Amino acid sequence: xxxxxxxxxxxxxxxxxIVFEIISEKPIxxxxxxxxxxxxxxxxxxxxxxxxxxxxLIQNLYQEQKGVIKCAHDYVENxxxxxxxxxxxxxxxxxxRILGVTGTIKSIKDKYMIEGKKDLMSFAxxx
Amino acid sequence: MFYDLHVHSAYSIGENSIEEMAxxxxxxxxxxxxxxxxxxxxxxxxxxxGIDIVSAVMIKASSPxxxxxxxxxxxxxxxxxxxxxxxxxxxxxxxxxPLIDIxxxxxxxxxxxGIDHICVKAANENNVAIEINFREILESYxxxxxxxxxxxxxxxxxxxxxxxxxxTTSAAVSKWGLRSGRELAAIAHLLGLELGxxxxxxxxxxxxxxxxxxxxxxxxxxxxxxxxxxxxxx
Numbered sequence: 001x002x003x004x005x006x007x008x009x010x011x012x013x014x015x016x017x018i019v020f021e022i023i024s025e026k027p028i029x030x031x032x033x034x035x036x037x038x039x040x041x042x043x044x045x046x047x048x049x050x051x052x053x054x055x056x057l058i059q060n061l062y063q064e065q066k067g068v069i070k071c072a073h074d075y076v077e078n079x080x081x082x083x084x085x086x087x088x089x090x091x092x093x094x095x096x097r098i099l100g101v102t103g104t105i106k107s108i109k110d111k112y113m114i115e116g117k118k119d120l121m122s123f124a125x126x127x
Numbered sequence: 128m129f130y131d132l133h134v135h136s137a138y139s140i141g142e143n144s145i146e147e148m149a150x151x152x153x154x155x156x157x158x159x160x161x162x163x164x165x166x167x168x169x170x171x172x173x174x175x176x177g178i179d180i181v182s183a184v185m186i187k188a189s190s191p192x193x194x195x196x197x198x199x200x201x202x203x204x205x206x207x208x209x210x211x212x213x214x215x216x217x218x219x220x221x222x223x224x225p226l227i228d229i230x231x232x233x234x235x236x237x238x239x240x241g242i243d244h245i246c247v248k249a250a251n252e253n254n255v256a257i258e259i260n261f262r263e264i265l266e267s268y269x270x271x272x273x274x275x276x277x278x279x280x281x282x283x284x285x286x287x288x289x290x291x292x293x294x295t296t297s298a299a300v301s302k303w304g305l306r307s308g309r310e311l312a313a314i315a316h317l318l319g320l321e322l323g324x325x326x327x328x329x330x331x332x333x334x335x336x337x338x339x340x341x342x343x344x345x346x347x348x349x350x351x352x353x354x355x356x357x358x359x360x361x
Contacts, residue, residue: 002215004243011244011288013281038270047269048317051276 013054014073017102019112020083022065024094030062032090037083044082053078061108066099068108076101129308130333132161132183132207133231133258133296138172139164139185142301149175151302159337160305161207166197169205181337183207185231191220198226206340209258211235218242222250228336229294232260234278241278244285251291256332257282259315261306262298276318283319293320294336295328 022028034057041050053075061068071079083096099112135141136148143151145162152160159179162172165187172182184205188194194217198208210221212233218241221230230250233241242257250257259279267275286293295311297304308329315325342348 004215004239004241005245007244007285011285042269042273047272048276050273051280054277 015054015070015103016073016076017058017105017108018069018071018076018079018083019099019102019108020067020069021097021099022067022089022094023097024065024089024092026092028065028089028092028094030059030067033057033062033067036086036089040085041082044085045078049078055079061105066112068105128158128334129156129311129329130159130161130179130337131157131297131299131305131308131311131329132181132229132294132333132336133163133209133260133298134160134305135298135300136162138162138170139168140300145173145180146175147302148299148305149178149180151305153178155305155307157305157308159333161337163209166201169201179337181206183209185209185211187211188217189214191216194220195224198224202226203344206337206344212241212258213237215241219246219249222246222255223253224255225253227253227255228340229256229258231258231296231298232263233257233282234275235260235263237278238274239278240281240285242282242285244289247285247289247291251289254292256292256294256336257286258298259283259293259295259311259318259320259328260298261296261311261314262300262304264314265304280318283315287320287324292332293324293328294333295325 037057041055045053054072056070058068058070069079080098083098086096102108134148136143136145148160159181161181161183163183163185165185169184172180174180182205184201186194186197188197194210202208208227209229209231210227212218212221212230213235218230218233221227263275264272295315297306297311299305312325312329315328316322342353347354
């Protein structure tokens with residue numbers, strides 16, 4: 001199935017990348033985190049709020065309890081708020097700590113490098 | 128004065144007969160509904176007093192060429208041509224074809240919104256309207272509904288940018304899926320369409336589409352030309 005063409009820069013959605021770290025007793029699987037994040041987000045922001053926030057967890061960048069959430073530029077505070085409400089992921093007690101917010105994937109690499117990911121830039125081009 | 132240009136009855140995939148749908152539509156204050164039928168099985172649609180019944184044909188094609196062929200064949204046999212969107216190539220071909228009236232649910236069955244700025248620009252030039260499909264929102268839930276809302280929001284943003292016409296429809300498959308025009312407009316407004324435009328998308332825009340098609344069918348108008356007044360008086 002063919003894909004739509006990429007939009008010109010002025011029409012693209014404005015987005016922010018939130019870099020976070022999960023502090024927990026045991027290591028957390030990516031799938032568990034996605035499930036608990038979506039359930040909490042739907043409860044807290046609602047279906048409409050979630051659609052507005054355009055939240056997307058970037059799978060390629062999830063490694064060693066650190067990850068990146070992409071969201072709409074004016075919904076950063078809402079995403080921060082619901083991430084702070086996470087208590088249990090899967091069956092493990094845990095806390096999500098936000099390391100920072102950036103505007104591009106390149107600056108994540110510069111500031112909060114997730115180690116072992118050398119092909120970050122090729123991923124950024126696909127985005 | 129509200130119109131709903133995408134309704135299914137027992138003639139296609141719907142549950143209720145046209146009479147039942149018309150009765151419900153009258154109660155909801157709609158002044159016209161378009162009964163959609165899928166292409167190969169197209170039957171004559173009865174007229175009903177008190178409500179405007181429009182005969183519409185839905186083209187479900189797997190390739191752009193097939194869609195174009197069917198559109199040429201059916202243009203003179205029905206009052207409204209809809210295209211079943213979803214595949215990007217079909218979406219784009221529909222936007223670039225002046226015979227088509229409405230491109231329905233371009234985001235159906237996709238993760239993205241199904242159209243880009245090129246499609247929307249072409250749709251504006253060829254007078255193709257993009258549909259906001261209410262049933263897709265109604266029948267999805269939780270995570271899937273979030274994706275559908277996001278895709279429709281994106282379509283609305285693009286259409287607002289390029290001044291492309293949008294039409295809000297209920298796409299009902301039973302009489303319980305119908306909604307009154309103002310409520311459909313409220314959903315469209317919530318998703319980013321300006322309030323004035325969202326009300327036009329269920330009233331004036333559908334009416335203009337139907338009126339211009341009827342003039343063309345009756346031989347009173349062609350591309351760019353229209354006969355005004357009675358023939359006797361000149």
